[in-house]
Amino acid sequence: MRAVTYAGAAVLLAVLVAASGLAVDPADGGELSPVPFDQTLATGLTGVDVERAEQAGHVVPRGQVFYAQYEYVVGFYGTDSLVAGATGPRHAAQFGRPLAAFVTDLSGTDPRLTDEGYVTLPDGRSPGWTRAREAWFVVGTSARTPAGPATLPFGDRAAARTFADQHGGAVLDWDELAARDAGEGSPTDREPSAAQRHRWADRTVDRAQATRDRPVSMVVGTDRQAVAAAADRLARSPSTVVVGEGGPTLATAVERAPADTTVELLPGRYDADLTVEKPVTLSGAGADTVLDGGGNGSVVAVRSPDVAVADLRIVGVGASNGGDPAADDGSAWDRRIRLTYGYGDAAIRLRDAPRSLVENVSIDTPSNGVVALDSDDTVVRSVEVNGTAGREGFMSVLPMYSRTVVEDSRFDGGRDAVYTHYADGTVVRDNRIEDVRYGFHDMHTSDVLVADNTIRDTNTGVFVMTRPTGNLLTGNDVRNSTVGISVAGSASLATDNVLANNEVGLTVGTTRSVYRHNTVVDNDVGVRSTTLLPTNDVSRNDIVANDRPVSPGMAGLEAWAVDGRGNYWGVVPGTDRDGDGVVDRRYRPTDLVDRSAGDSQAAYALSRSPISRALRRFQGSVPGLRGAGIVDPAPLADPVRPERLAANNVTTP
Secondary structure, eight states: OOOOOHHHHHHHHHHHHHHHTTOOOOTTOTTOOOOOGGGSEEESSOHHHHHHHHHHTOBOOEEEEEETTOSSOEEEESHHHHHHHHHOHHHHHHHOSEEEEEEEEOTTSOOEEOTTOBEEOGGGOOOEEEEGGGOEEEESSSOEETTEEOOEEESSHHHHHHHHHHHTOEEEEHHHHHHHSOOOOOGGGGOOOHHHHHHHHHHHHHHHHGGGGOOEEEEEESSHHHHHHHHHHTTSOOEEEEOSTTOOOHHHHHHHSOTTOEEEEOSEEEEOOEEEOSSOEEEOOGGGEEEEOTTSSOSEEEOSSSOEEEEEEEEOOOOOOSOOGGGOOSOSTTHHHIIIIISSOEEEEEESOTTOEEEEEEEEOSSEEEEEESOTTEEEESOEEEOOGGGOSOEEEEEESOOEEEESOEEESSSEEEEEESOTTOEEESOEEESSSEEEEEESOOSOEEESOEEESOSEEEEEOSSOBSOEEESOEEESSSEEEEEEEESOEEESOEEESSSEEEEEEEESOEEESOEEESOSEEEEEOOSSOOOEEESOEEESOSEEEEOOSSOEEEOOBTTBOOBOSOOSSOOTTSSSBOSSOBOTTSHHHHTTTTOHHHHHHHTSHHHHHHHHHHHHSTTOOOSEEEBSSOBSSOSSHHHHHHTTOOOO
């Protein structure tokens, strides 16, 4: 370890004092003025909500706040989120007191409401900015943003009163608005419920599996005698179809089948370029029933609700990963994403096919496995998708605008195992994933449950992107990957995950989220913080035996403890004097001296020295000198999940 002396620390302190100039705080923010909103660190709405509002020409009120101990200006989508940021104790604790707050000024823009309540401005007008304390706020109208009811700000009281009179609202000043909304509270007050999401998934699976009980109306085979024997076995009189040898095609058999019946496919290999346009069940004999697309396009296209494809194998999927622009009829803002990801070839393509089931299907594909587009309540379970080696190809399961259950399946190779695009509420549970780029890849998707998945050898095991909200990641085991779990967005929960033997175990890039009861062990870096808005609750995790426990982001000093309990870091010098399981000293896992204190009595003494304490107090009190770092004010004396540490060969005192 590099030697650090008391004299060296004293010299460093003197240099910092001289260099700072002790800049004057503009206590009333009088010297500050608004910055362009795209230069702020924005929070408050999901990325997809912002994109859709801007595409439609709807106005979302915005705010921005300057803080005393934070070098960035924080932007807020929505007036209510601005109030929380400017008055809430969590922001003040992390960033220092607010110096100035500005808000959108709708005065003089003649704002109007659509039938749905969204705000539009005529003639291409755009709002300016006004100080929040000088603004007037209209509440109680039908105005809304994609996130819910909207509070509309005006710099002119008469303009606010006119709008309120027109739309049945009331006018409040800043203090009245702040009193109405007393801050955002703790993230733990809004934790998403795993049990509730599991119950929805259970009901959805039960409903989809009812399609397996339909009566057989067609028996299809490549051998006439086998078909006749199957008909006798069923002790009924189904229609029989022999495919091949000049007989009808598989498509003809499906066309002949009445709705709400089963087409039974006997063992054999079937040439398939199949479109299903009625609620029927295709049921094979397991891996011995093979649908072969011949390497040209998608193999099974489903265009009806309540279709089931079960107990068979699909090969010969086309290799195209791009769609036909003429076939795309969705919204404009995400057209490129849909064409690139959602319209490539697939083994099974569901379009406008809600409540469909894909079960016990084995797929070999150079492109997509199962694509669900505009097909809510789809269930994909007990499937096996073998993608292209080398992480080429595309997605094993791709829900797009489709709330989906993906469970009890195995994904090996290809680009992403499960990729979601605006598939809010999707549940991905109990799957085995390996040798892909991303195990679960969240794009513009909120309120998902990713639970109890086993993930190995990926670039990132679970990757949540594009500012979604309300996601729940629990019980996942990710190993031997570049990054175990990486989470962006807000108001999410990561709990009870095991992240071991990765380059980075856990990446924290969220706001207002909770990380608890995770086991982060034997990684090159245990936890990497990338957030610029440190408003997360990180507590009761075991972060042990990592080469580097924490890599800090740019958020300044983050405190990782909730209700007087922090995290377990292994050996932290100190004692549990009160018998409450908390060590009687702060621990700074990003501090070189503190991080080495467990291995060196000299380092421990230096970390407790008066000069080190004075330096930290000084850095925390002067704007611009609060270096990026993590502090645990209440490190735990004992592990949270000792059985998991033991299972990972980590011994504890």
